[in-house]
Amino acid sequence: MVICMKILKRLFRYKLTAIFMIIGQVIVLFTIFGALGVYNKAYNKENDRLRSLYKNVIQMQITASKKTDVIFGISNDVDKGNLIIKQKFSVAILELGKAYLCEVILKDNESLKYPLLSGRLPGKEKSNEVAVGKNKAKAAIKQGDDLFLTIEGEKYKIVGIIGSEVSDYWDDKLLLHMDSMGDSVKKALANQVLYAVELCSDSDIEEKIYSTVYGNIKSYDGDSSIEAVKVNSDKDSVLEQTLAKENLKINVIAYCFCILNCMVVSEFWILQRRKEYAIKKLLGMSDIRLIIDMMREIIEISLLSCCVFLVIYMVIGICGGLGVSITLRNILLVVGAEFIAVLGTMIYPMYKVLKNKESFKYI
Amino acid sequence: MIEIINVSKVYDSSGILVKALDHVHLTIKDGEFIAIMGPSGSGKSTLLNILGCILDYSEGHYLINGKDTLGLSRKDIEQIRKSEIGFIYQHFALMDYYTAYENIELPLLINNVKKSSRVSKINEVVKLLGIEDVINKKPAKMSGGQQQRVAIARALVMDANIILADEPTGALDQKTGGEVLNLLKDINKTGKTVIIVTHDTKIASMTNRIITINDGKITNDSYNELLK
Numbered sequence: 192m193v194i195c196m197k198i199l200k201r202l203f204r205y206k207l208t209a210i211f212m213i214i215g216q217v218i219v220l221f222t223i224f225g226a227l228g229v230y231n232k233a234y235n236k237e238n239d240r241l242r243s244l245y246k247n248v249i250q251m252q253i254t255a256s257k258k259t260d261v262i263f264g265i266s267n268d269v270d271k272g273n274l275i276i277k278q279k280f281s282v283a284i285l286e287l288g289k290a291y292l293c294e295v296i297l298k299d300n301e302s303l304k305y306p307l308l309s310g311r312l313p314g315k316e317k318s319n320e321v322a323v324g325k326n327k328a329k330a331a332i333k334q335g336d337d338l339f340l341t342i343e344g345e346k347y348k349i350v351g352i353i354g355s356e357v358s359d360y361w362d363d364k365l366l367l368h369m370d371s372m373g374d375s376v377k378k379a380l381a382n383q384v385l386y387a388v389e390l391c392s393d394s395d396i397e398e399k400i401y402s403t404v405y406g407n408i409k410s411y412d413g414d415s416s417i418e419a420v421k422v423n424s425d426k427d428s429v430l431e432q433t434l435a436k437e438n439l440k441i442n443v444i445a446y447c448f449c450i451l452n453c454m455v456v457s458e459f460w461i462l463q464r465r466k467e468y469a470i471k472k473l474l475g476m477s478d479i480r481l482i483i484d485m486m487r488e489i490i491e492i493s494l495l496s497c498c499v500f501l502v503i504y505m506v507i508g509i510c511g512g513l514g515v516s517i518t519l520r521n522i523l524l525v526v527g528a529e530f531i532a533v534l535g536t537m538i539y540p541m542y543k544v545l546k547n548k549e550s551f552k553y554i
Numbered sequence: 555m556i557e558i559i560n561v562s563k564v565y566d567s568s569g570i571l572v573k574a575l576d577h578v579h580l581t582i583k584d585g586e587f588i589a590i591m592g593p594s595g596s597g598k599s600t601l602l603n604i605l606g607c608i609l610d611y612s613e614g615h616y617l618i619n620g621k622d623t624l625g626l627s628r629k630d631i632e633q634i635r636k637s638e639i640g641f642i643y644q645h646f647a648l649m650d651y652y653t654a655y656e657n658i659e660l661p662l663l664i665n666n667v668k669k670s671s672r673v674s675k676i677n678e679v680v681k682l683l684g685i686e687d688v689i690n691k692k693p694a695k696m697s698g699g700q701q702q703r704v705a706i707a708r709a710l711v712m713d714a715n716i717i718l719a720d721e722p723t724g725a726l727d728q729k730t731g732g733e734v735l736n737l738l739k740d741i742n743k744t745g746k747t748v749i750i751v752t753h754d755t756k757i758a759s760m761t762n763r764i765i766t767i768n769d770g771k772i773t774n775d776s777y778n779e780l781l782k
Binding site for chain 2: 201204466467469470471473474475476477478480
């Protein structure tokens with residue numbers, strides 16, 4: 192305690208520069224953590240996206256010539272892979288007051304890639320079932336132990352919450368199964384003329400399966416058009432694109448600005464201390480020892496800034512936090528970025544100390 | 555012993571060369587009490603700074619106890635300043651946020667002296683200079699005379715053989731100045747070499763030897779026979 196007080200007293204002997212230095216360092220820490228938060232968020236989201244991909248996918252854009260029930264017969268005799276309607280189909284949710292895109296499982300021969308936080312995926316019972324992401328679940332009506340949503344005017348039981356602990360990739364999902372769908376949704380589906388259907392599998396999709404799907408569509412609607420694209424292992428990361436949408440650049444600019452700010456403040460730092468350094472040099476202190484002294488002081492002020500940051504961080508943590516988990520990688524990144532900031536701060540004072548001849552005139 | 559052999563110092567002031575010292579010869583024996591006099595800009599402070607190994611010289615040789623400082627490394631020069639020379643300045647050159655004790659302790663810390671030894675050395679000089687009552691005060695809370703005593707204590711604590719004083723009474727009133735000067739005289743009596751830069755003839759007359767500098771040259775070097 193006594194040592195801490197002594198250090199604080201020493202650090203705050205020139206109050207204004209100490210305060211400016213601490214503010215600069217705290218902002219540096221916030222920008223680093225902010226950038227890390229942005230990066231982590233994008234990274235986890237990207238990982239969740241990659242985990243949701245199948246090894247082989249045939250994407251089909253089906254344009255029906257008229258409103259038919261083509262979609263209900265599409266999965267006949269499909270005994271390999273999964274058939275899922277993705278994009279371009281939305282259903283109205285009463286509790287949320289508007290329509291949302293949903294995915295519909297038409298056929299599941301393989302395990303489906305929807306991670307569950309709780310419950311199961313729809314399709315097990317013949318009654319109206321739905322699985323939703325966290326955001327949709329928030330709007331659900333609770334009845335007893337169960338949650339319900341009104342989709343296209345019909346009540347659906349939420350049988351599972353889709354989601355991941357690390358990202359919000361799944362939070363807005365709405366997943367239905369052909370076998371557990373009410374008449375209204377089926378009607379809405381039948382009224383579509385445009386469908387985006389994916390035939391997906393982790394094993395090779397044989398030509399025969401696609402031919403079956405193609406045949407099914409044509410048998411219901413001979414004039415429909417089908418555009419199919421085979422996508423092999425779409426596991427290439429689009430992290431950079433994801434990051435580009437985030438505020439990472441702002442954080443990097445703020446970080447650079449703060450280092451510049453610390454460099455400017457360090458000039459005032461040395462101006463205030465030049466008499467001290469001159470006296471120490473006069474009494475025979477070596478340049479190395481002076482630099483170590485200076486480093487110690489700047490590191491002490493950086494540690495103090497870390498403490499200030501942690502207090503603020505904890506306060507923010509109560510209000511939702513910065514979204515950064517404490518991992519070895521993150522710690523190393525923070526230490527590295529902080530080291531660069533400290534080094535940047537020290538360049539000018541070090542230069543002044545090493546410029547031997549001029550220093551004595553400040554005695 | 556200090557020997558200045560043919561030393562010159564030239565400053566480069568924005569391309570204009572100014573000769574502050576011009577081929578100065580000087581020998582100072584151990585235990586001398588010297589005043590260096592001269593008008594402003596005559597080169598007396600330059601000479602003192604060269605004697606204190608603060609300033610490099612352009613030409614000649616400067617020997618301390620037979621050791622030429624010309625070829626010495628920065629580390630060796632620092633070592634000389636640390637152990638051989640004590641400095642006293644007109645405006646005291648004290649660390650503002652240190653107490654008197656911490657100011658006196660500073661050279662000992664720089665010399666890595668052990669704590670027990672530090673305490674005894676500090677107590678010794680504090681007693682010698684009669685500054686026990688201000689030992690825990692910071693310079694701002696002390697009078698000019700007290701500050702100068704602390705500065706002298708700091709110069710003495712490492713037991714340096716050479717004491718260089720640049721206008722040591724310049725910022726003090728006559729009475730306090732006289733006391734400080736008497737202190738320097740007492741220090742000289744212990745066998746230390748004391749060199750004072752001053753423009754005050756009254757102060758100079760209290761020393762054993764007066765060196766007068768004009769335009770970078772020694773124009774007079776006389777011994778005070780009465781005090782010798």
